[in-house]
Amino acid sequence: MRALVTGASSGLGLALARRLAARGDQVLGTDLVEPPVEPGRPVGPAATNLTHHRLDVRSEDDWEGARTWVEDAWGGLDLLVNNAGVAGGGRIELCSLEEWSWIFDVNLFGVVRGTRAFVPMMKAQGSGRIVNIASLAGLVHPPGMGSYNAVKAAVVAFSETTAHELAPYGVGCSAVCPSYFRTNLMDSMRGGDTDLAAHMAHLVEKSSISADDIAAAVVDGVDRGHELIIPDEPARAAYALKLADREAYDAQMRATAARVKERDT
Numbered sequence: 001m002r003a004l005v006t007g008a009s010s011g012l013g014l015a016l017a018r019r020l021a022a023r024g025d026q027v028l029g030t031d032l033v034e035p036p037v038e039p040g041r042p043v044g045p046a047a048t049n050l051t052h053h054r055l056d057v058r059s060e061d062d063w064e065g066a067r068t069w070v071e072d073a074w075g076g077l078d079l080l081v082n083n084a085g086v087a088g089g090g091r092i093e094l095c096s097l098e099e100w101s102w103i104f105d106v107n108l109f110g111v112v113r114g115t116r117a118f119v120p121m122m123k124a125q126g127s128g129r130i131v132n133i134a135s136l137a138g139l140v141h142p143p144g145m146g147s148y149n150a151v152k153a154a155v156v157a158f159s160e161t162t163a164h165e166l167a168p169y170g171v172g173c174s175a176v177c178p179s180y181f182r183t184n185l186m187d188s189m190r191g192g193d194t195d196l197a198a199h200m201a202h203l204v205e206k207s208s209i210s211a212d213d214i215a216a217a218v219v220d221g222v223d224r225g226h227e228l229i230i231p232d233e234p235a236r237a238a239y240a241l242k243l244a245d246r247e248a249y250d251a252q253m254r255a256t257a258a259r260v261k262e263r264d265t
């Protein structure tokens with residue numbers, strides 16, 4: 001398989017790129033920053049099936065460069081993983097419009113730019129799959145996380161639309177909705193609600209789930225052609241509760257909101 005992964009220098013993107021490369025796929029890992037060097041592992045495109053390119057998902061020029069590289073080097077693409085993302089959220093009045101704009105530019109428009117860059121190629125091939133890393137926050141919406149919930153819900157909606165629209169062309173699309181897992185995500189957090197940010201950082205750091213656990217479930221879900229991949233048990237349980245018992249879900253969210261209110265004082 002020929003795969004392009006964004007945000008592949010850390011966390012889930014790095015775990016996915018390594019996992020795909022380890023099974024023999026050709027992988028173009030892209031990111032704003034260089035990937036960490038693994039001791040004992042050869043570096044460089046000639047030496048490995050895991051190649052790195054700088055790609056800022058906010059730049060249409062970078063996407064155009066990646067598309068040209070893929071065309072020239074591989075003649076097509078089987079898997080596009082729109083993974084790059086940043087942390088955000090915070091209480092409504094503390095999250096500025098600049099923060100909203102920034103998180104949408106990276107987490108939603110990054111996905112849209114990548115999809116637009118590669119859809120014509122995949123349609124022409126009559127094959128391919130786009131995998132968008134959303135979040136459990138795209139399915140259930142805890143208080144204090146308005147911008148992150150909204151942007152990830154938009155990624156889920158766009159993924160479902162893409163799956164429907166491209167099905168007649170033989171092209172698939174999956175949305176991935178994990179709960180908290182351990183990565184460097186919270187390093188990217190900006191914004192006014194430092195108190196809630198510290199709380200979210202704690203949830204990411206203390207999670208028992210690793211990026212590699214999520215990557216394994218994502219690859220399995222992609223191989224099976226699943227359109228909604230909920231890769232961990234806490235996320236499956238949280239979404240199942242919302243679907244099965246809306247009152248209990250609302251009560252749980254209101255209890256969380258009451259705890260958030262205590263932070264006001």
Ligand SMILES: NC(=O)c1ccc[n+]([C@@H]2O[C@H](COP(=O)([O-])OP(=O)(O)OC[C@H]3O[C@@H](n4cnc5c(N)ncnc54)[C@H](O)[C@@H]3O)[C@@H](O)[C@H]2O)c1
Pocket residue numbers: 006007008009010011012013030031032033055056057058083084085086087106133134135136177178179180181182183184185186187188204211
């Ligand atoms: N960690 C979690 O708890 C969690 C939960 C649900 C969803 N997610 C999602 O998983 C995805 C991966 O995040 P992670 O947790 O591995 O975080 P991470 O910070 O470890 O990795 C994200 C990578 O994206 C890159 N990136 C950021 N902005 C970019 C840009 N403009 N262009 C290109 N690359 C950029 C970063 O440099 C970094 O290497 C994100 O979309 C995130 O929202 C994470």
